[in-house]
Structures are given as structure tokens and as C-alpha cells.
Amino acid sequence: MALLLCSAWAAAVIETYEFSSPALEARYHALSQELRCPKCQNQNIADSNAPISQDLRRQLYQQLEAGASDEEILEYMVARYGEFVRYRPQMAGPTLILWAAPVLLLLVGVAIAVVVLRTRRGAGEQLSEAERKQLAELLERESDA
Template identity: 50%
Template sequence: MLRFFCLVALFCFSGLAAAAIDTYEFSDDATRERFQSLAAELRCPKCQNQNIADSNSPIAKDLRVELHRMLEDGADDDQIVDFMVTRYGEFVLYRPRVSNQTYLLWYGPAALLLIGVVVVLVVSGKRKKVEPGKPKSGLSDTEKQRLDQLLKQEEDK
């Protein structure tokens, strides 16, 4: 009897797993490939670390439906991306466009690397100025003479 209930439960819940898979009919294979590449490039507004192809959120499902509709209506990739950016902002793109708002994002790491190289060169240049055989001390000649006298007095005791 327990086996019967397990089989019934398995049969009932197996339909739920199959319902989570979206199926779309495309007019040709090129459109299907465009759908897959665009769905992989567009970020889910809710999940943040998933694209709309991998996300199970309701908004990602709506975006996939809208993407499919736009592709079947004949929109090109730029029109679709512009529509998504207009509606959800630059956040929806995994690779934001270069604009006044994203200069820091695109060029900030290179600028930080350049600043780091300059700092390393300046610091290493200062270290080379010290003579290798002579240790650098911050004492003037009179202070050195006074130190020598004190050390000499200490040795005499």
C-alpha cells in the first residue's frame, strides 16, 4: 500500500518539475540561437547573479516571453537590448555599454593598476638612492660625533 502512495505522489509531483521548463517555438534555428545568446547576455533584474535563461523568477520568465515575442516579430538584437535597457536600466546587461556613467567601471581598474605601478616605481627608486655599503641614518655629523663619544665613554667604564 505504501508503494502505491509513493507512486501516486511521484506521478503527481513529476508534472511540477516538467512545468518549470519553458518551451518556445521558433521559426528557424537562427532565431533559436539568437534567443539563447540574448537570454544568456541579459541579467535577471531580481536574481542579480543569473541571466534570464537560468533564472526561475517570474520576472525572468516574463523577460523570456517578451524576448521570444520580439524575436518572432522580427526585431534585431540591438532593438531588443535597447528595449530591455530602457525598461530596466544598464543593470540588465552583463557587459554595460561605455558611456559617461560607466567610464569608471570600464577604465577604473586600468587606472588603479597604473597608479600601483607608479607607486612601486617611485618607492623602488627611492630605495636605490641609498648607497648599498653605507646604511642610512638620520643623524647629522655632530650627532654622530656625540654618539661616538657616548659609546666611547660607555666602553671605558
């Protein structure tokens, strides 16, 4: 058990950057939580040990120290790695379909259910008088049997 704990500790991401201000360090931590590792896919760059995440963290640090805003940094990362690099993609363009798809599918499902229920309910009303008598006779025979 002790070996497992030691190996988990050894695998942790350890990088030390000297920031010129505590505000930059706070922005670094917030942005590194916001950006997804392109290789790991379900980890942010702060938690990933992949070489690409190390490069992204280094770029993030350099851009912050160079005076780039959060928006500029995110735009750069998206331009280079695609919208996938963000954990919370913007609601624009192709991602708008992903944001709207659940609502649209729910509305389509409700519309289909309404149409099916109305056609089933109206099916009995479309029988002629002769057909109704025949149906009643058939049902009576079935109940007698």
C-alpha cells in the same frame, strides 16, 4: 538522494516557444544567456525561475518574432532595466569608469610605490656630515652592546 535529484529537475526552467525559424530560436537562446535577471542578479534569464525572468523571456520571444534586431532588443532591455541587465555592459559612459578602474588603481599604486622608494633611498643622502658622523657613532655603540 533521489528526491534531491527530482526536486532539482522540477525546479528547472521549462518554457516552450514555437519559433518561426531555427535562426530565431538560436538568437533567443543567445540573448537569453546575455541578459541578467534583475531579481536574481547572478543568473541569466535563461536559468532563472523568477517571475521577472519569465516576463523577460516572453518579451524576448515576442520581439524576436516581431522582427526586432539583437541591438534593438538589448537597447529596449537596457532602457527599461538599466545597464545592469547585460552581463557584458558596453564600454561607454558610467561603465567606462568600471572598465578603467582596475588599470587606474594599478597605475596609482605603482606611482605611490615609486615615490615611497625614491624618498626612502634619498633619505640617507640628505644627512649632513655631522649627522652622518653621529649616526655612525650610534651604530657603532649599538654593535658593541
